[in-house]
Amino acid sequence: MSSSEAVYRAIQAARAGRRMEARDVLLKVVAFDPQNETAWIWLSGLVDSVEDRMIACENVLVINPGNERVRAYLAGLQRQHQSLLARKNVGDALGLFLQAKRLAEQQDIDSALRLARQAVEKDEHHEEAWLLIARISPDLDQQIAAFESAFKINPSNEKTVSALEEARYLKGNPIDAAARLEQLGRFEDALNVYTDLAGKARNSKEFDHIYKQIIRIEGLRNENIRYVAPSASINRLTFVWPLLYMSLALVQVGLNPLAHPILYLWLGLPLVAAGSFLLSLAEVRSKHFVWQKLFSEQGEGSNFARLVTAAAGWFLVIIPHVL
Numbered sequence: 001m002s003s004s005e006a007v008y009r010a011i012q013a014a015r016a017g018r019r020m021e022a023r024d025v026l027l028k029v030v031a032f033d034p035q036n037e038t039a040w041i042w043l044s045g046l047v048d049s050v051e052d053r054m055i056a057c058e059n060v061l062v063i064n065p066g067n068e069r070v071r072a073y074l075a076g077l078q079r080q081h082q083s084l085l086a087r088k089n090v091g092d093a094l095g096l097f098l099q100a101k102r103l104a105e106q107q108d109i110d111s112a113l114r115l116a117r118q119a120v121e122k123d124e125h126h127e128e129a130w131l132l133i134a135r136i137s138p139d140l141d142q143q144i145a146a147f148e149s150a151f152k153i154n155p156s157n158e159k160t161v162s163a164l165e166e167a168r169y170l171k172g173n174p175i176d177a178a179a180r181l182e183q184l185g186r187f188e189d190a191l192n193v194y195t196d197l198a199g200k201a202r203n204s205k206e207f208d209h210i211y212k213q214i215i216r217i218e219g220l221r222n223e224n225i226r227y228v229a230p231s232a233s234i235n236r237l238t239f240v241w242p243l244l245y246m247s248l249a250l251v252q253v254g255l256n257p258l259a260h261p262i263l264y265l266w267l268g269l270p271l272v273a274a275g276s277f278l279l280s281l282a283e284v285r286s287k288h289f290v291w292q293k294l295f296s297e298q299g300e301g302s303n304f305a306r307l308v309t310a311a312a313g314w315f316l317v318i319i320p321h322v323l
Helices: 004-013 019-032 039-048 050-063 068-105 109-122 129-137 140-153 157-172 173-181 187-199 205-221 228-236 240-252 263-283 290-295 301-321
Strands: none
Touching: 004 019, 004 039, 019 109, 039 050, 039 068, 039 205, 050 068, 068 109, 068 129, 109 129, 129 140, 129 157, 140 157, 157 173, 173 187, 173 205, 187 205, 228 240, 228 263, 240 263, 240 301, 290 301
16 A cells, blocks of 8 residues: 555544544554655644644654644644643642652751752742742852742742842841851851851951850850740740739739729839830840831841840830839
8 A cells, every 4th residue: 555545544534533543554654654744744633742743743844844834733732832841840840849848847958958949940930939948048149049039920028028138138247147047046057157257357356256156156066055046035034024013013002903903003014014025135136027127227136226125125114113
């Protein structure tokens, strides 16, 4: 049977609904006659996958570059293929991100970073994956790059904007960056940063300051001092003055506040609590939204900010006690 007869038989089978039979015949035809344009044209509609249809169309255009109908059909197939590939990549990226997130929660940072990077390679618009990289990466440059990518995807995310500003601030203030690592309990990372800074110290005064931090952190590490988050220390210290004030207030009313109600006495309690919080904040070195919102500072609070905060705290604590 000649190629033309085989093609004719395949076309009749295809029109009769016997697609598999037609496809098998045409595949045999192009195997022996790869320049058969008609066979390739019909195969472009009979093969199953988009990729195989694209290959069939490309073979037609190799034989006859002027076939505009097939060229237009191929363009549509390419758009469909890109859409399918994009959806597949989005699904793959989501799976990789979920695995990375779980590993990050288990403190397997290296594996989490590897999977998160694979996720953004699959889908560069995966905002959460970029934010995960920024959050767990130990490298400040990588954090900034990840935050910038997340910002391009969603410029209205205020948390991303704030975190990006903070990362850029820490990049320009490496001593604060080391202090931030220490606050997070990452003593080894903080020690590495301080050690690197000591080798770049501009003068003996700066070197002495950095060296003191190195000795202090090494002491914490050698003595196995338990890490306490700054927020926990602030919360704990905040209760000191309110408890004292409440004790004095109860003594003032003879331990019976219902029998001797004094309104202003109890109105002083929230003032004392607020003042105690400000005193604790000024005492404990930590990054806090107060420094950013009230003083427009990204770090732990400048000496001026801490002085003002402490003065306001003492005022709020002392006035109710005096009254």
